[in-house]
Amino acid sequence: MSFAEYRELIQDGDTAIVFLGHESMFPVTIQQGGQTQTKYGVLRHSTDLIGKKYGSKVTCSKGGWVYILYPTPELWTMNLPHRTQILYSTDISMITMMLELKPGSVVCESGTGSGSLSHAIIRTVAPTGHLYTVEFHQQRAEKAMEEFRQHKVDHLVTVKNQDVCKNGFGVSHVADAVFLDIPSPWEAIGHAKDALKIEGGRICSFSPCIEQVQRTCLALEEHGFTETSTLEVLLRVYDVRTISLQLPDFGKPAEVEKGDGPDKSRPVPTPQPGTAQFKSGVSPRDMVGHTGYLTFATKSLS
Numbered sequence: 044m045s046f047a048e049y050r051e052l053i054q055d056g057d058t059a060i061v062f063l064g065h066e067s068m069f070p071v072t073i074q075q076g077g078q079t080q081t082k083y084g085v086l087r088h089s090t091d092l093i094g095k096k097y098g099s100k101v102t103c104s105k106g107g108w109v110y111i112l113y114p115t116p117e118l119w120t121m122n123l124p125h126r127t128q129i130l131y132s133t134d135i136s137m138i139t140m141m142l143e144l145k146p147g148s149v150v151c152e153s154g155t156g157s158g159s160l161s162h163a164i165i166r167t168v169a170p171t172g173h174l175y176t177v178e179f180h181q182q183r184a185e186k187a188m189e190e191f192r193q194h195k196v197d198h199l200v201t202v203k204n205q206d207v208c209k210n211g212f213g214v215s216h217v218a219d220a221v222f223l224d225i226p227s228p229w230e231a232i233g234h235a236k237d238a239l240k241i242e243g244g245r246i247c248s249f250s251p252c253i254e255q256v257q258r259t260c261l262a263l264e265e266h267g268f269t270e271t272s273t274l275e276v277l278l279r280v281y282d283v284r285t286i287s288l289q290l291p292d293f294g295k296p297a298e299v300e301k302g303d304g305p306d307k308s309r310p311v312p313t314p315q316p317g318t319a320q321f322k323s324g325v326s327p328r329d330m331v332g333h334t335g336y337l338t339f340a341t342k343s344l345s
């Protein structure tokens with residue numbers, strides 16, 4: 044199992060996702076002899092999981108069943124242990140597209156945080172690209188490295204435990220893109236410029252507050268970045284629901300004049316006061332609102 048490629052069968056040491064429903068899933072490390080409790084009973088790794096195909100429906104000891112899913116970065120984002128605030132797939136998809144990431148891209152990131160974005164970047168740039176990720180909190184940097192090893196993507200990522208505002212990314216003129224998710228991104232713009240390839244390259248900074256965005260935009264301009272733009276991604280989902288609506292009462296219709304024409308026999312519709320039921324797309328009352336602003340810019344050609 045690797046987060047950067049696909050394998051069909053569940054093996055000892057894999058990280059798998061136990062899926063009970065969209066609102067209920069969790070990651071599990073597969074171990075010979077290991078057991079996992081679910082509300083449907085126990086899952087025995089050796090007999091119930093190892094050797095089975097990912098995506099299988101597996102019956103637990105009390106008769107209920109779960110699906111065992113291959114771990115993708117999207118599922119990891121929904122299930123990872125939070126050590127910090129994290130980025131979710133809605134923002135991640137926009138970041139990946141606007142930074143033009145693809146297999147072979149070299150990317151610099153700070154901070155690593157809980158590694159939510161890092162996993163998505165690694166999967167996108169694999170098998171020939173690389174992620175340099177900088178985190179100044181020592182335990183977070185170590186935990187991220189441990190997870191990358193366990194998820195078999197450590198050859199695609201270098202974790203540096205240092206302050207990106209003081210010491211930069213530890214690489215010069217190699218990156219196709221830089222991503223910042225730190226409280227004072229404006230202090231890291233000079234280092235970002237240095238990390239980017241000599242000509243061109245894209246940068247993105249994520250900030251929850253507009254004051255942070257303003258300072259970052261000024262710093263981008265000072266360092267000669269162009270095409271600066273800030274956007275916010277809001278996800279609005281629609282549920283399909285059966286709804287009832289009161290029918291309007293337009294009063295008694297005018298009698299259709301009877302004549303010799305083709306609609307001689309047309310019936311006169313009778314108004315039906317009351318309600319009608321029909322299916323419609325309805326947005327939920329509560330939706331995830333503001334997460335942060337994404338500021339993008341391009342390193343100009345010199």
Ligand SMILES: C[S@@+](CC[C@H](N)C(=O)[O-])C[C@H]1O[C@@H](n2cnc3c(N)ncnc32)[C@H](O)[C@@H]1O
Nearest residue numbers: 127130154156157158159160178179206207225
């Ligand atoms: C909000 S979290 C990043 C979350 C990450 N994007 C994710 O999706 O999991 C911000 C991280 O930046 C780190 N950080 C803040 N300032 C930093 C700096 N100057 N240098 C390196 N890391 C920094 C913090 O320790 C924290 O772990």
